[in-house]
Amino acid sequence: MKEFSLGGISIRWLGHSSFIIDYTKKIYLDPFKIQVQKNDADIVLISHEHFDHFSPEDLKKVMNDETSVILTPDCLSKMSRFIKEGKTYTVRPGNKIKIGEKMVMEAVPAYNITKFRAPGLPYHPKQNEWVGYVITFDNIKVYFAGDTDFVPEIRDLKVDIAIVPVSGTYVMTADEAAEFVNSTKPRYAIPMHYGDVVGTNADVERFRKLAKCEVVVLEKS
DSSP: EEEEEEEEEEEEETTTEEEEESSEEEESSOOOOOSSSSOOOEEEEEOOSSTTTTTTTHHHHHHHHHOOOEOOHHHHGGGGTOOOOOEEOOOTOOOOEETTTTEEEEEEOOOSOOEEEETTTSOOOOOGEEEEEEEEEEEEEEEOSSSSSOOOOGOOOSEEEEEOOOOOOOOOOOOHHHHHHHOOOOOOOOEEEEEEEEEEHHHHHHHHOOOOOEEEOOOOO
């Protein structure tokens, strides 16, 4: 399946942790290795500054003069030549941005508690205030996890669709991602963060086996 649809929302996977969500507006999530330059984004959400999530080269392929960009403060200095007054917004965990009458973007914490590049040095430190997003489309909520472990702040999320990493190393393992969805009980889960940098189809299959909700595995668009 190349596209998953629910309640007027359509979701496509562009590879790794990059997605397009269509719902009256076209929203790109962490665009990375974009193959075709379309400059058709209405909104871009960036979870954090790592190269495979914040890529100025790929932003240039999706943005146009009217695109709104929502990103973490540490990405802002790298956005200097793209910044448009009134179109670029920085967020920290807990911030909400309303777009139009029916869409709200809420930033939620994304960090490591079990993944370290050296003792005591997580790949994604909590103090960096990097984020995932809960996107509310009218009455449907979509969670895009970003790079995170199953941290306490997301244990009570109530969403319809959860887009979660499954590859381990820097993010949740397949087992941890299954623990997350089995605890929070979304209607659907979409695995990500595999097939590039780290992670394989075996991680996806492990997640599918353990998850108790319906798992939607998207083909790369």
